[in-house]
Amino acid sequence: MDFNWTAQQQAFRETIRTVLAKHLPEDWEHVAHGPASKEQTAFAKQFCAALAEEGLLVPHWPKAWGGRDADPWEAFILAEEMWMAGEPRGGQYMNVNWIGPTLMLYGTDEQKEKHILPMARGETLWCQGFSEPESGSDLASLRTRANKHGDVYKINGQKIWTSYAGDADTCFCLARTSDGKNGISIFLIPMDTPGITVRDIPSIIGEGDIHEVFFDDVEVNQRWRLGEEGQAWEIVGRALSMERVGIPRFSLASKTLKDAIRLLKQANRFSAGVVEQAAKAHAACEAARWYSYQIIDQRAKNLTTGPEASVGRFSTVICERLVSEFVVEHVPEAISGVHPMLLAHHQRGIVAGIASGAAEIQLNIIATQFLELPREPR
Ligand SMILES: Cc1cc2nc3c(=O)[nH]c(=O)nc-3n(C[C@H](O)[C@H](O)[C@H](O)COP(=O)(O)OP(=O)(O)OC[C@H]3O[C@@H](n4cnc5c(N)ncnc54)[C@H](O)[C@@H]3O)c2cc1C
Structure with missing residues (x-):
């Protein structure tokens, strides 16, 4: 290329x-x-x-x-x-x-x-109400229920890990209107609707990030259902394909690595073994960059993006993890807050491969659709 x-x-x-x-x-x-x-x-x-x-x-x-x-x-x-x-x-x-x-x-x-x-x-500001206790990777098993009474849905259930829920104006919320994968619908719900309770989940990744959101008889007029009843699977598939390559986290990882190397050089701590590990992390950042560019190139040419998107996303997870490990091992003072931007990357690195979908799910897609490996017989 x-x-x-x-x-x-x-x-x-x-x-x-x-x-x-x-x-x-x-x-x-x-x-x-x-x-x-x-x-x-x-x-x-x-x-x-x-x-x-x-x-x-x-x-x-x-x-x-x-x-x-x-x-x-x-x-x-x-x-x-x-x-x-x-x-x-x-x-x-x-x-x-x-x-x-x-x-x-x-x-x-x-x-x-x-x-x-x-x-x-x-x-x-919006939040994404997808994950539930017991329904993360297996989103199709979600249990939050939207029962219709005339023009109004009554929503009952619980979401978890919802980022920004404490400050969001509206929730892009998935709820079940009937059984099965094709029984899930999307609702655009103002977060100040009566019946919604938001609880902060304290975590190592920082204040205000993740929440539990409870829905108790939350009334939503059918005008605020996005798409048809049961269309969530199709809509979310399309939406997430936009998100998956829309987040170039490798650029933050790459900058973090450069900052860490600069600090190590200043302190005369950039020795041979450290250089080798830095080179591996740098190569991972570059791999993620080029895989992502390949997807953007396809988009710019109006070509359909296939499982390559999962390769791009997984390579980004790897580079974030390698940079996080490098910082923890060689600039450990960053973690105590001496270098806030390195700490910010570290907090994001901890959840790389969990938030926005588990990395193993991407590996499944790569194995079956990209490498065309056979599934193990059950
Ligand atoms: C910081 C953070 C922010 C988040 N923000 C949001 C948000 O705003 N909105 C939202 O809806 N969700 C959010 N999430 C939730 C996130 O999408 C889920 O954590 C993720 O989808 C994984 O689901 P789970 O936690 O239920 O784990 P599970 O799906 O139970 O997975 C547990 C483990 O099993 C593995 N596993 C599961 N299924 C398979 C499989 N088929 N093959 C191989 N391995 C498998 C996983 O890889 C993982 O290692 C956030 C999570 C984090 C950590």
Whole structure:
């Protein structure tokens, strides 16, 4: 593959860096540490509004919805720069990557009018209500129930691990309207609806990140069901394929590795054995970068992306883990908060391969669909 950035793409990257320099506060490293802290989430709201003003929140969205139809490469360059800076958009990266685009594809006029432009202006924060106790990888087994009474669904059940639920305005929520995989529907539920209770789950990855969300007779008008009853499986499949390559975490891993190497060199601790481990982590970051670029190239050419997307995602998990291990082993002081950005990466590295779907599920897809290995007979 002959790959070079065009002059226009390089200029776009420079524009993003200039805007980041203008809007990130001097103590940004300390705010970024705690990726979902109250402080970070409050900053993200103001930052996303500023990005929207600069035309850099949703450039890849259609003009009608506040974008300028930028191509998939520009969307990815934007995401790379944001992640390299410690993802100052906070949870709003989900709106930009997949919630907004999914509403554009499947929403009613009323749903689009209510939700898409506020997202494009950086005003709203969503959470993703998929996982439940006992239903993570096996999402089809989820039990939260939506029973219809006239025009209204009554929702009862529990979600878990829901990121940003404590601050989110709306939940993109899956609930069962009938049995089986094709009995799951999507509801767009304001988080202040009576009957919703959110509980913080204290965790090593930082304050405010993950939650339990309880639904007790939560009433949702059928106007706020996305798509048809039972269409969730199709819609979520499409939405997650947008998310899977939309998060270039390798760029944060790569920057973290460079920062760690700089610190080790300054302290005369970058010795032969350390160099070898750094080289392995660097190679993993580069592999993840190129696998991801391959997917973006397919998208830019309007080609269908197959199991390669899982290869891209799994290679990103590997690079995050290798960089995290490198930091823990060679710059352990980072973990106590001496270097907040290294700690921020470490917190994200801990959950690499769990959050956004277990890595082993990607391996299953790679084994069966990419390598075409036979399934073991039962
Ligand atoms: C930080 C964080 C943020 C999250 N944010 C959200 C969120 O905002 N919204 C949301 O809905 N969810 C969220 N999640 C949940 C996340 O999507 C689930 O943790 C993930 O899908 C795995 O599900 P589980 O935890 O139930 O583990 P399980 O599915 O029970 O898996 C446990 C183990 O078994 C393995 N395993 C399971 N099935 C298979 C299989 N078929 N083949 C091989 N191995 C298998 C897994 O790989 C894993 O190692 C978040 C999780 C974390 C850690």
